[in-house]
Amino acid sequence: MATEAILNEIVNPEEYAVFKGMKTDMESGKALLNPEQLGKFLREAQINNTILNQADFQLMKSFKKQLTRVGINGRVLQSGYKADGKTTNPDLTPADVDFDYNELDAKKLKAMCSIEDEEKEDNIEKEQFENTLLSMMGERVGEDLEFWALFADKTATSNKLLSTTDGWIKKAGVQIKSKGADSAKGVFDLKNTIEAMFDSMIKNMPIRFRQKRPLLKFFVPFEVEDAYRNLLKSRGTSLGDETQTGFNGLAYKGIPIEYCPTLDAEDGRSLDNTATSILTNPKNMAWGIWKNLSIEPDRIPKEERTDYYYRIRGDVDYYFRNATVTAKISAAEAESIAEQSKG
Numbered sequence: 451m452a453t454e455a456i457l458n459e460i461v462n463p464e465e466y467a468v469f470k471g472m473k474t475d476m477e478s479g480k481a482l483l484n485p486e487q488l489g490k491f492l493r494e495a496q497i498n499n500t501i502l503n504q505a506d507f508q509l510m511k512s513f514k515k516q517l518t519r520v521g522i523n524g525r526v527l528q529s530g531y532k533a534d535g536k537t538t539n540p541d542l543t544p545a546d547v548d549f550d551y552n553e554l555d556a557k558k559l560k561a562m563c564s565i566e567d568e569e570k571e572d573n574i575e576k577e578q579f580e581n582t583l584l585s586m587m588g589e590r591v592g593e594d595l596e597f598w599a600l601f602a603d604k605t606a607t608s609n610k611l612l613s614t615t616d617g618w619i620k621k622a623g624v625q626i627k628s629k630g631a632d633s634a635k636g637v638f639d640l641k642n643t644i645e646a647m648f649d650s651m652i653k654n655m656p657i658r659f660r661q662k663r664p665l666l667k668f669f670v671p672f673e674v675e676d677a678y679r680n681l682l683k684s685r686g687t688s689l690g691d692e693t694q695t696g697f698n699g700l701a702y703k704g705i706p707i708e709y710c711p712t713l714d715a716e717d718g719r720s721l722d723n724t725a726t727s728i729l730t731n732p733k734n735m736a737w738g739i740w741k742n743l744s745i746e747p748d749r750i751p752k753e754e755r756t757d758y759y760y761r762i763r764g765d766v767d768y769y770f771r772n773a774t775v776t777a778k779i780s781a782a783e784a785e786s787i788a789e790q791s792k793g
Contacts, residue, residue, distance in 0.1 A: 483743050487584060492739065494588025499596040500710040501618075501669060504732035508554060510740045510764075516551040517736050519769045552771065554738040556763035557614040559598070561591045567754040587745075587760060593712070599737050599766040600726075601718035609717070615765055618735055619726050623772030624654050631724050631780040640783050643790070644677040648702045651729040651775045659773040662731070663704045669728040671713035674779075675700065677787040678707065705729070725784040730774035739764040 483491060492509075496502045508515055531537050563586070594611070602617030628647065629636030638650035648668065652660055660666070670678075678700060700707035710728075712718075719725055740763035748757040768774055779787070 481744055481746060483584075483745060488741065488743055490581065490584045491588040491591075491743065494585045495592030495595055497592070498589060499592050500708060500712065501732065501735065502592060502596045502599065502737065504667075505599075505735035505737055506733050506769075508736055508738035510554060510556055510738040513556045513740060513763065515554045515738055517554065517767055517769050518551045552736075552767040552769065554736065554765040554767055555615075556738065556740045556765050559611070559614065559762045559764065561587070561594065561760040561762070562757055563587050563590060564755050564757050567756075583758070587758065591760060591762070595737075595762075595764070596712045597715050597718060600712055601715065601721065602766070603721060606721055609721075612718075612721070617766055618728070618768070618774070619776055621767060621771055622728070622730075622774040622776040623768070623770070624656075624775040626650060626654055626775065626777050627724070628777070628779045628783060630783045631778050638777070640779060640787055640790075643681055644674060644787055645681070645702065647674070647727065647777050647779065648705075651727070651777050652703065652705070655729060655775045656772055659731070659770070665731045665733070666705045666729060667732055668702065668705055668707040669710040669713065669730075670707055671725045671727065671784070672709060672711070673725060673784040673788055674727055675707065675709040677790070678702070680788055719781065722778070723781045724778040725781065727777045727779075728774065729777075730768075734769050734773050735766070736769060737764065737766040 492507070496507070508517075528543065565583075598611055598614075598617065600617050600619055602612045602615045603620050604613055604616055606612045626637045627635060629639045637654070638646045640646060651668070655666075713726060713728075742763075744761040746759045746761070748759065750757065
């Protein structure tokens, strides 16, 4: 619905002011958030989400955006001298410079929220209507965006959201599983405590990327964080006591461990009945939203409410896919590891 058509249907003066600042997209005929509104919406979408808030955000000015990367393969230092000590025309092997890119290809997504007239009148201050609307919807859409960014899988055809693209878990360059999740190909065994998984993730990350440990993070689901806290507690050290009573931040071999609630999502885990942990540099994770984000209200007088429809286009990828390691454990292991770690 074009901006002018929307304004003709709005009677609430505060709501009218919100949409008056928008413009109409010539192609779709939808009302578009202006730059200030878009910025407010996207800030709210990121702020309460563990990974979106740390990943590299790209505002896309077209439907596709290249994530360029440059790397030099192998060693570059050589003698530079001939056997007689002369440097004329040295026999040097040129370095292999790798210019490549991954690509964000924005996919269409929609969201809807409802606000009843009574809620507007009782809970939303007139001068704060725009901020409230954008904050509320941005926060809620952000939760789904992080879920989508992590678990999206084009093969999940029964899920209308996740089937739109492949997410960070699916695109990770190094993917390992426990023996409990895949007895034939599992590379670590949780019988040796949750540290076996962390060690395996570090070991399987390419040397080039794991040497920059201060930049890396483990993003883990609740069971993994809880199991590690229990393990530290069971050792009876002052660190274990502080971790348990004060809920201090966690780290393993110098790499921070951060709980990501979105990794607990049952509708994401049910795709393969596993729980996933991620080891990466958050800035290696990229997500993009096309700049033209539209909003369209649908007034339903008989029910005294307004439905707001948001139209978004976005995608996710990595700059270096092989700089990310995911580790999957079975659903049964996820249920049992916290108890096993109590010692």
